[in-house]
Amino acid sequence: MKILKKVLLVLVILIALIAVIGxxxxxxxxxxxxxxxxxxxxxxxxxxxxxxxxxxxxxxxxxxxxxxxxxxxxxxxxxxxxxxxxxxxxxxxxxxxxxxxxxxxxxxxxxxxxxxxxxxxxxxxxxxxxxxxxxxxxxxxxxxxxxxxxxxxxxxxxxxxxxxxxxxxxxxxxxxxxSKPVFSIEIIKMDTEPINYLAIRETFDATKPEDIGPRMEEIYTQLIGFINKNGVMGMGQPMSVYLNYNETGYEADIAIPVADASGVTDETILIGQTTGGKAVRGVHMGDYHKLDDTHKQLQAYIQFNNLEANGEGYEVYVTDPTLADTAQWRTDVYYPIK
Incomplete structure (x- = not known):
């Protein structure tokens, strides 16, 4: 019993000492x-x-x-x-x-x-x-x-x-x-809604950039004429959806967003829809000839942040290109991600 009492006494002293120190x-x-x-x-x-x-x-x-x-x-x-x-x-x-x-x-x-x-x-x-x-x-x-x-x-x-x-x-x-890439454009992650569109698919030669603008203008004129003639309701600014892209050229749907394309049966007009959900958006200000750099920055951003693509990238031409000051031209570039 004396040993037990001594042990208990030591424990009490230790606990008291810890409490005081604490x-x-x-x-x-x-x-x-x-x-x-x-x-x-x-x-x-x-x-x-x-x-x-x-x-x-x-x-x-x-x-x-x-x-x-x-x-x-x-x-x-x-x-x-x-x-x-x-x-x-x-x-x-x-x-x-x-x-x-x-x-x-x-x-x-x-x-x-x-x-x-x-x-x-x-x-x-x-x-x-x-x-x-x-x-x-x-x-x-x-x-x-x-x-x-x-x-x-x-x-x-x-x-x-x-x-x-x-x-x-x-x-x-x-x-x-x-090791972070330097981005000269505004890039944000955001949620997007799918966009229904009518389009004409075209292949462009990147070595002849002077031909791209006039051809896109022809396509938009044709699409607007079709929309007006058939009573289709447009729903936003002109856009392009990129399907295949390399150093020498690209294939794209030159498109106009619409409210409903279910009744369109013309074989020359394609019906499409962008991928909704998460996306990264880059804001390009200036001439269209430098849009390639914006695409490369967005791709670098996606790679750096270990993001995964989820559909085709697309451009929305926010500003009317007839505006004389090209520095004020705004194009929003989207890349859907998972």
Missing amino acids: LMLPREARVERTTTINASPASIYEEVNNLERANSWSPWFQIDPEGTVYTFTGPSSGVGNKMEWNSDHPDVKQGSQEIIEAIPNQKTRSVMYFSEGGDEPAYAEIILQEEANGTLVTWTFEADMGGNPINRIFGMMMDTFIGPYYEKGLASLKTRAE
Whole structure:
């Protein structure tokens, strides 16, 4: 009995000692890591202000990419962009992250909830500071460990647990940002509705660009005449749907959107529909002769972001080409994606 009493006494003393030490430790746990990336703040901000895109460099995504289910809600980026995850992997488990503050090209702040953390939130910030040799990126983690002394002791070890993940994530972000293609056009991901259209299919010789414009004008004149004659209701700006494309030429449906093409039976007129759903859109401003560069940038964007095509790309000619100032000509280029 004396031995048992001594053991119990030692345990009580140890528990009391842990409680005292724990209560003396800081309530707030904080982790911080930095790196310098040879890229602009704006370019890096695009990678951190979109939680779906952030998975391309997140160290936690790499742990269980096949077994984790991700759900994204809210806007595609910025405040309200939210990600929830669910995994059986012990290093991933379940949780959520939502952007609650977004200062363009400067900072994002997110709130996070973890399955093992109950209702207590944690916060992460990514701060971007432009420097002479690039951008200083600071990634922080903060959590309130409460009054429980055991939690406070755990908080003291947070840097050891999370720090290596932050270092790995920043290294991946650096690699991604420094290898990122430079895009001179506005590119966004968006949801689109399928477009019904009437068209005439034509093959164009890319080595004779001077013939393309006049031939497209002839086709549009023919289509408009057909639509007016047959009482078909047009539904938007003229467009082209690209079916086959290479360096020497391309085949395309030169088209006009319509409300309903079900009654069209003319063999010279094709009935088509674009692929609805997710798409990337690039805005081309200027002469049509430089549209090839816009297509190449969109294709590079799709490849860089590991997106998968889901149908034929198409151009919508937003601006009337009779406008004298060609710099004001706007063409929206769409590539459907999965």
